[in-house]
Amino acid sequence: xxxxxxxxxxxxxxxxxxxxVPARAEEAVLNVYNxxxxxxxxxxxxxxxxxxxxxxxxxxxxxETLEGKLSAGHSGYDVIVPTSxxxxxxxxxxxALKPLDRAKLPNWSNQDATLLRQVESSDPGxxxxxxxxxxxxxxxxxADKVRELLPNAPLDSLDLLLKPEYAKRLAAxxxxxxxxxxxxxxxxxxxxxxxxxxxxxxxxxxxxxxxLAIRPHVRAIIASGNILDALATGEYCVAMTYxxxxxxxxxxADEAKQGIQLRYVQPKEGAQLWFxxxxxxxxxxxxxxxxxxxxxLLQPEVMAGITNAVHYPNAIPAATPLxxxxxxxxxxxxxxxxMLARTFTVRALSPQAERARSRLWNRxxxxx
Amino acid sequence: MRRLPLLVPVLWLGLLVxxxxxxxxxxxxxxxxxxxxxxxxxxxxxxxxxxxxxxxxDPYYRAxxxxxxxxxxxxxxxxxxLAFPMALGLVRAAAAWRAPLLLLVLLPFxxxxxxxxxxxxxxxxxxxxxxxxxxxxxxxxxxxxxLYSWPALFLGMxxxxxxxxxxxxxxxxSRLDPVLExxxxxxxxxGFTVFRTITxxxxxxxxxxxxxxxxxxAAGEYVIPELLGPPSAQVVGRVLWQExxxxxxxxxxxxxxxxxxxxxxxxxxxxxxLEARS
Numbered sequence: 001x002x003x004x005x006x007x008x009x010x011x012x013x014x015x016x017x018x019x020x021v022p023a024r025a026e027e028a029v030l031n032v033y034n035x036x037x038x039x040x041x042x043x044x045x046x047x048x049x050x051x052x053x054x055x056x057x058x059x060x061x062x063x064e065t066l067e068g069k070l071s072a073g074h075s076g077y078d079v080i081v082p083t084s085x086x087x088x089x090x091x092x093x094x095x096a097l098k099p100l101d102r103a104k105l106p107n108w109s110n111q112d113a114t115l116l117r118q119v120e121s122s123d124p125g126x127x128x129x130x131x132x133x134x135x136x137x138x139x140x141x142x143a144d145k146v147r148e149l150l151p152n153a154p155l156d157s158l159d160l161l162l163k164p165e166y167a168k169r170l171a172a173x174x175x176x177x178x179x180x181x182x183x184x185x186x187x188x189x190x191x192x193x194x195x196x197x198x199x200x201x202x203x204x205x206x207x208x209x210x211x212l213a214i215r216p217h218v219r220a221i222i223a224s225g226n227i228l229d230a231l232a233t234g235e236y237c238v239a240m241t242y243x244x245x246x247x248x249x250x251x252x253a254d255e256a257k258q259g260i261q262l263r264y265v266q267p268k269e270g271a272q273l274w275f276x277x278x279x280x281x282x283x284x285x286x287x288x289x290x291x292x293x294x295x296x297l298l299q300p301e302v303m304a305g306i307t308n309a310v311h312y313p314n315a316i317p318a319a320t321p322l323x324x325x326x327x328x329x330x331x332x333x334x335x336x337x338x339m340l341a342r343t344f345t346v347r348a349l350s351p352q353a354e355r356a357r358s359r360l361w362n363r364x365x366x367x368x
Numbered sequence: 369m370r371r372l373p374l375l376v377p378v379l380w381l382g383l384l385v386x387x388x389x390x391x392x393x394x395x396x397x398x399x400x401x402x403x404x405x406x407x408x409x410x411x412x413x414x415x416x417x418x419x420x421x422x423x424x425x426d427p428y429y430r431a432x433x434x435x436x437x438x439x440x441x442x443x444x445x446x447x448x449x450l451a452f453p454m455a456l457g458l459v460r461a462a463a464a465w466r467a468p469l470l471l472l473v474l475l476p477f478x479x480x481x482x483x484x485x486x487x488x489x490x491x492x493x494x495x496x497x498x499x500x501x502x503x504x505x506x507x508x509x510x511x512x513x514x515l516y517s518w519p520a521l522f523l524g525m526x527x528x529x530x531x532x533x534x535x536x537x538x539x540x541x542s543r544l545d546p547v548l549e550x551x552x553x554x555x556x557x558x559g560f561t562v563f564r565t566i567t568x569x570x571x572x573x574x575x576x577x578x579x580x581x582x583x584x585x586a587a588g589e590y591v592i593p594e595l596l597g598p599p600s601a602q603v604v605g606r607v608l609w610q611e612x613x614x615x616x617x618x619x620x621x622x623x624x625x626x627x628x629x630x631x632x633x634x635x636x637x638x639x640x641x642l643e644a645r646s
Contacts, residue, residue, distance in 0.1 A: 064613035064614050065613065068612065070404070072405060094402050094406070096403075096404045179599075219513055219516065220599070230493070235494040235495060358614045359428065366431070
């Protein structure tokens with residue numbers, strides 16, 4: 001959270017030099033705006049060394065922050081990393097992204113064609129984005145603690161969070177949910193056996209009822225980045241968040257050797273699959289450097305390094321053999337084909353439908 | 369030529385108060401849209417009254433206003449309770465001590481606001497110092513959920529706003545003629561009676577000013593409830609953020625801002641009258 005506010009402050013400063021001065025030869029600078037804890041720092045260094053382009057790297061920890069800044073225009077960023085739904089597709093529809101020039105991206109074809117097709121529902125023809133990393137939404141759990149409180153509960157199910165009788169028992173050791181209607185509601189709807197993209201009033205009411213039933217037992221509804229930090233120190237025993245965040249938290253917890261055993265659970269009922277996209281804002285001041293950076297990232301050895309660092313899978317098949325074995329073999333990082341079959345993607349919703357969902361979410365947070 | 373000095377404050381007010389206010393007003397009757405920026409000005413389509421209708425009609429927003437006013441009132445009250453003895457101590461302290469003590473009140477202002485809140489987060493979290501100490505001393509077995517709670521929220525609010533209450537109280541108490549209190553004591557009044565019948569009534573305008581000086585900014589507070597408060601602390605500042613960033617509904621966010629300003633005009637007016645009188 002602090003990081004987010006700092007990022008906002010930094011960006012306010014970055015806004016100033018973003019005047020659209022028509023430069024003939026582009027200045028050798030690149031402004032990158034990415035999620036926090038979401039890159040291999042060595043990759044940025046290598047890019048700077050190879051190209052001589054100075055990278056100004058800035059981070060956000062919620063899509064709202066990214067989109068808020070993009071919506072105002074003149075964000076000054078050259079490369080951003082929005083999630084396929086809802087932000088990336090909305091930016092595509094709003095005309096806020098520059099179509100990628102494939103001629104400047106010879107490494108484009110390194111990407112997995114099947115995964116690219118899945119993103120086409122957000123970006124027809126894949127014109128505006130390359131896949132950076134992807135993952136699922138699920139639960140980070142401390143299995144030993146959960147077992148202590150609930151000897152018979154299934155550990156691989158959203159029941160742990162969404163069944164009030166379980167949530168009530170687990171409240172003692174801490175339940176957290178990431179503060180994101182778009183990343184939590186689809187899974188709740190899916191768990192209820194309803195359409196994850198539903199805009200039907202009855203479906204949404206059912207989801208709201210289910211969420212309010214567990215609300216008294218939820219301790220924190222905070223940004224995913226804060227959940228990562230707190231999971232690593234063992235503050236929650238069940239947290240709904242992004243797959244790779246749990247795996248990063250687990251790596252930190254293992255390193256700290258305080259006996260905190262974390263595990264990522266991809267819910268057996270089905271998990272929301274999402275893609276983080278590399279995209280260029282329409283008014284990016286340095287589009288040349290932006291294309292070079294995206295092309296640089298799409299190399300197998302660079303992507304493998306990023307996956308090793310952040311424990312999210314990439315969409316470049318040639319990178320997989322270069323990824324550390326422990327990461328590559330972990331089905332929570334690289335889902336098996338059966339696990340991928342049990343995922344679902346979400347579609348774009350109308351602004352009215354999104355607002356209805358967001359207000360539902362706020363009522364859940366307020367607990368009324 | 370004589371009017372020239374007036375130009376600076378007028379320009380200042382115009383650029384930094386009137387223009388932004390006008391922007392917010394226009395925004396509040398604009399139409400939300402998908403695009404950059406995400407709204408259409410009230411042109412051909414006419415004014416959009418939906419945002420005000422939503423904010424005034426939906427009990428969720430009314431509750432947010434009410435919560436913000438209660439939080440601001442409680443914060444101002446708590447600040448006053450703490451600030452009164454502090455200000456009195458400052459006034460009564462030996463002259464040599466007064467400057468360093470006043471400095472201690474102001475010192476927190478010299479560090480950034482966010483690092484101080486960050487320090488509270490570090491202290492209050494489950495793995496923070498407070499819980500570690502309580503556990504080490506055997507008072508508790510499992511950590512107390514201190515962070516993201518109402519007490520944490522008020523701790524942060526009082527910490528941030530206390531100097532705003534101490535300073536006006538100190539100013540009004542230092543204007544108080546000590547002879548009056550001495551006279552009351554000479555006439556046989558006990559310490560508490562002197563305080564109740566002389567000090568307190570004379571300090572009342574200063575106390576009211578201190579209360580309002582905390583209340584007004586606290587009512588729109590966003591950062592502290594967001595960083596320290598429980599999820600249920602949906603005060604108007606947070607709701608405004610959500611409308612702006614989560615819903616990208618800038619007109620509704622602007623309507624909330626306009627209504628908050630209107631609600632605060634009453635205490636602002638009271639404050640000005642108090643200032644004018646003293």
